[in-house]
Amino acid sequence: MAMQDESVRAGTHIRNHMLNFINSFSLKCAVELGIPDVIHKHGGPITLEELVDALAINKAKAEHLGRLMNLLTRSGFFVAANDGYALGPPSCLxxxxxxxxxxxxxxxxxxxxxxxxxxxxxxxxxxxxxTAFQTAYGKTFWDSTSQDPEFNHNFNQAMARSSLHIMSLVKKYCREVFEGLDSLVDVGGGTGLVARAFADEFPDMKCTVLDLPHVVAGLEGTKNLVYVGGNMFEVIPPAQAAFLKSITHNWNDDDCVKILKKCKEAIPSRKNGGKVIILGMIVGSTQSKADDDDDDEELIQTQIFLDLQMMVNYDGRERKLKEWVKIFNDAGFTEYKTTQLGLMSLIQLFP
Ligand SMILES: C[S@@+](CC[C@H](N)C(=O)[O-])C[C@H]1O[C@@H](n2cnc3c(N)ncnc32)[C@H](O)[C@@H]1O
Structure with a gap:
């Protein structure tokens, strides 16, 4: 008879949490090896033997790779098919x-x-x-990016690519928010992939990317896109709309109020079409325009993980709606409108 008393379950629970890092590092390994790329190139389900050949790894480690694939299949990255593995939606991404x-x-x-x-x-x-980041390294996250060119490059690339996904949802579900704007400044816009998406979609809109000097150094603008190196706590270049994606969660409430006040100085009055557009997460919001399935539990887990990630690295946080609203009011904004897009929400703020 299976022994399933409470202490057995408790011990299993502890072990699973203690070993949870194995999920993260197995995922990292699959990406570094390029397993999703190989299966994609193969054009259909791939056997373990074919996978070993295509990855050009040590053939003596075929059985070990099978064990890694077993974990990644159980966790939904790959799908077991025809004695092999196929891509699932997460591995396609x-x-x-x-x-x-x-x-x-x-x-x-x-x-x-x-x-x-x-x-x-x-x-x-x-x-x-x-932050614990400062305890670990003796400097802030942004000092680290400014002093370590490789980290700066890799972080900016990673942010930029990950942002294109949400931008596809913005274009699909919230196009009207941007239509008719003559200019937009992307505050903390990184290397400008997001602003480029706007500049291409709206050729009559003048786009400005503001980011720290070491992030935008050497980047070339286009006909309707310019880069400005600067500090959003000092001056934000003027535009009809200020756009902030994944910015406020990096900062505490006082700093967010300072940033939003600077945005307010950069935009015209509401009568003249001025607004701030924020793409960020609203904790507790799980009803989405872009995602009507029932995986709220997974979304809640992601919100909690990201909140702790912000706490540990940046002295930032993910916020509930009432926490967002306090910041908006303290910065002098009187009205807001939200639209949820998957994990994130698009928030329009009116002066
Ligand atoms: C989490 S990243 C978001 C990048 C981009 N908005 C996106 O979502 O892909 C935060 C950005 O804020 C920038 N940043 C940090 N401090 C800044 C400051 N004082 N002034 C301007 N940009 C800043 C960082 O360099 C980084 O590019």
């Missing part, structure tokens, strides 16, 4: 030349720089550092 590939993001976020601060969280709870 990990093909490196998929237009919205999350592969660079996976490699970056599972890499040593992001994992490091998690070894210092308990120490951080005792000290005065604003």
């Amino acid at each position: 990990l093909i490196k030349d998929h237009p919205f590939s999350l592969a660079p993001f996976v490699v970056e976020v599972t890499g040593p720089i992001f994992a490091g601060p998690w070894h210092h969280v308990s120490e951080w709870f005792h000290n005065d550092d604003p």
Whole structure:
């Protein structure tokens, strides 16, 4: 008779959580090996033997690869098919030349720089550092990107590629929010892939990407896109709309109010079409225009993970609607409108 008393279940629960990092690192390994790319190129289900050949790995490790694939199939990345493996929806998003590939993001976020601060969280709870990132490395996240060109490059690339996915949803479901704007400044716009998507979609809109000097150094604009190196806490270049994607969750409430006040200075009055457009997460919001299935539980888990990731690395947070609204009011905005798009929401703020 199977022994399933409470302590057995509790021990299993602990072991599964203790070993949860194996999920992250198996995913990292699959992306680094290029398993999704190989299956995609194969054009259909692939056997273990064919996979070993195509990956050109040590043939003596075929059985070991099978064990890794077993875990990744159980966790929904691949699908068991015809004595082999096929791509599932998550692994399709990990093909490196998929237009919205999350592969660079996976490699970056599972890499040593992001994992490091998690070894210092308990120490951080005792000290005065604003973030465990600072406890681990003695500097802020943004000082690290400015001082480490490779980290700067990899982080910006990972952000940019991951942003294209949500931008496809924005174009599909919220096009009217941007239609008719004569100019837009993407505040903390990184290397400008998102702004380029706007500039291509709306050729009459003048787009400006504002980011830290080391992020935009050497980047060339286009007919309707310019790069400006600067600091959003000092000056934001004027535009009819200020756009912020994945910015506010990197900052505490006081800093968010400062950023939004600077945005307010950069845009015209509401009568003249001025607005701030934020793409960010609203914790507790699970009803989406872009996703009407029932995986709310998974979405809630992601919101909690991302909130802790913001806490550990940036002194930021993910916010519930009432926390967002307080920031909007403190920055002097009187009205807002939200539309949920999967994990994120598009929030329009009117001065
Ligand atoms: C999480 S990334 C988001 C990038 C981009 N908006 C996206 O979603 O792909 C945050 C961005 O804010 C930029 N940033 C940080 N501090 C800044 C500052 N003081 N002024 C302007 N940009 C800043 C970073 O360099 C980085 O590109």
